Amino acid sequence: MATGRTHRPATRSRGIPEATVARLPLYLRALTALSERSVPTVSSEELAAAAGVNSAKLRKDFSYLGSYGTRGVGYDVEYLVYQISRELGLTQDWPVVIVGIGNLGAALANYGGFASRGFRVAALIDADPAMAGKPVAGIPVQHSDDLEKIIQDNGVSIGVIATPAGAAQQVCDRLVAAGVTSILNFAPTVLSVPDGVDVRKVDLSIELQILAFHEQRKAGEEAASADGALPAAAARSDSADQGPDGDMPAVMPA
């Protein structure tokens, strides 16, 4: 209830499957690298290898965008860079605010991958008055009292939350009230937002826990059953872990 329950089919956006959207940045990165090396065209096979997916999936993904390839030849790198950028909305400027300038917030402010992809760090915001005015990544930190004004003055629609867990929901509420409609949440909390607001979350410890799960299984398989935790069940002789493509999430809207 509190979470803004809607139960819409929740799937495609303008006909492009979410799973495809999530891979477009991957393709874009690989294509950008090729572009910098002045490679004129790539085959689906080559690009797929560079992006770490299989070629059938890549071709299917591109087919949702349109027919941008040439049979017998491949894809024009520059053209594809442009098309994917446009599809992702990266041909426009996205002012972003980062709230919570601790270690992580500072790391994000310094992260080069933003500026190179249409994102502009419009402001850094922190609740600590001692931080105010202090420059991080060349940008002076502003106090959170001014959050609403900063959002509005800069026309910010994307906010990044890098505060401690306890502050996250309150910051979120203020961001949303001020007009932010997309939030990237690094705090280990489930945020509740009204309908129409997108939240994606990244939880660093969740990723490690998933690795630990698989790591445990590897150990259990080598020396089948050490403590009573893993009975016999399904001890397979060969490895049993990485699937080069097609495993699962941990980061998702919520």
Add this chain to the structure above:
Amino acid sequence: MATGRTHRPATRSRGIPEATVARLPLYLRALTALSERSVPTVSSEELAAAAGVNSAKLRKDFSYLGSYGTRGVGYDVEYLVYQISRELGLTQDWPVVIVGIGNLGAALANYGGFASRGFRVAALIDADPAMAGKPVAGIPVQHSDDLEKIIQDNGVSIGVIATPAGAAQQVCDRLVAAGVTSILNFAPTVLSVPDGVDVRKVDLSIELQILAFHEQRKAGEEAASADGALPAAAARSDSADQGPDGDMPAVMPA
């Protein structure tokens, strides 16, 4: 080819679907919060709300672990915390090394969510000799020359890469050669690893790009078709973005 292609079904692990494994840390976090508030039992409905999923999914997930609930009552919080922890392998100690102690590496070293879940930062490693000996989060940074020795002395099987993209593959190769079998990669590169090594990647800019995609669509829907990019196609009158549960990845093994 270079990526260690295997094409194993790549799915369940000891019968537990990957999608479920990816949610267990979420449940665990919600349960831990309840435990701290001394709540003795929860219903699937309550816990699902706290974890940000729907209750049917949660019950199905738990059914893969066993029958740990009581019909008509709910789940015992403490018992479930223990069962999930055990399943994830968090009842044992996981020494972890972080390679690349820039802003992000420092943020990770300081991150409290690790220690509280069975992970122990065994060492911080950086290639910059000027960093050597400098303490970060109370742990002295060691030079990367000693990487192999550090891994072996500490029995490390999980490594975190927080280096610049250019160094990531080389660091990865050395980690793997030294015995690391699970890697969490923050560098924006596709790592190639031999079979039997798990890689999960987190790319901060990818998350933002996915948000931008949806943000762009929201704008396009309000004022249907501004430039030629989005013709009519599927302009829906009501919102059309967040699905409270069940959207898509961006972080995945690769």
Add this chain to the structure above:
DNA sequence: TGCTGTGAATCGCTTCACAGCC
């Protein structure tokens, strides 16, 4: 009565395999 546990239905993503075009 209330809530769990789960077969069955459904949905969406992935993979296959090949037709179509350069």
Add this chain to the structure above:
DNA sequence: GGCTGTGAAGCGATTCACAGCA
């Protein structure tokens, strides 16, 4: 001949809906 684009098959995950138990 080579590579894209795509129907169709396959498959895993989600959701439904209710049987089963406290």
